[in-house]
Amino acid sequence: MTDITHYLAADHTHCDDLFAEAENAVASTDWLNGQSRFQAYEAATLHHFAREESVLFPAFEARTGMSHGPTAVMRGEHVEMRETLQAMGQAIAKRDADAYLGLSETMLMLMRQHNLKEEQILYPMADQALADTAGEMVRQMEMLAG
Secondary structure (H helix, E strand, C coil): CCCHHHHHHHHHHHHHHHHHHHHHHHHCCCHHHHHHHHHHHHHHHHHHHHHHHHHHHHHHHHHHCCCCCHHHHHHHHHHHHHHHHHHHHHHHHCCCHHHHHHHHHHHHHHHHHHHHHHHHHHHHHHHHHCHHHHHHHHHHHHHCCC
16 A cells, blocks of 8 residues: 555656756757646646645545645645746746746745655645545545546
8 A cells, every 4th residue: 555645755756857857958948848848747746736635635634624734835835836837838938948947946946845844744644644544545646637
């Protein structure tokens, strides 16, 4: 059985890898590959958010009664990252490497801080609170269309 922490941390790694591929392509002005890699990164990141917001967060909140706790903070950070993703998409569409790479630095900082909080605090709390349903949570997240 896969626990929530390992499942979602692996998803973070996947998103991080796509992020680096997009950044490297843009830095070398390989716009076609950069656009493609950015779209893959954006889709994977939004899918990750959907897994958390549609499956994990509601289950965690229902089990713990904490609707204004760590999940509220994570949702707020998702909003900020969605806005940054949108700006990154606009920069790459304009083939503005400087703007994209500047936004990429911002996104990297946001992702690192966000992922650390999830992996060190929220996910272990979810593993504990949802121990009896962790396998089902992972199955539901896997089944969520991306």
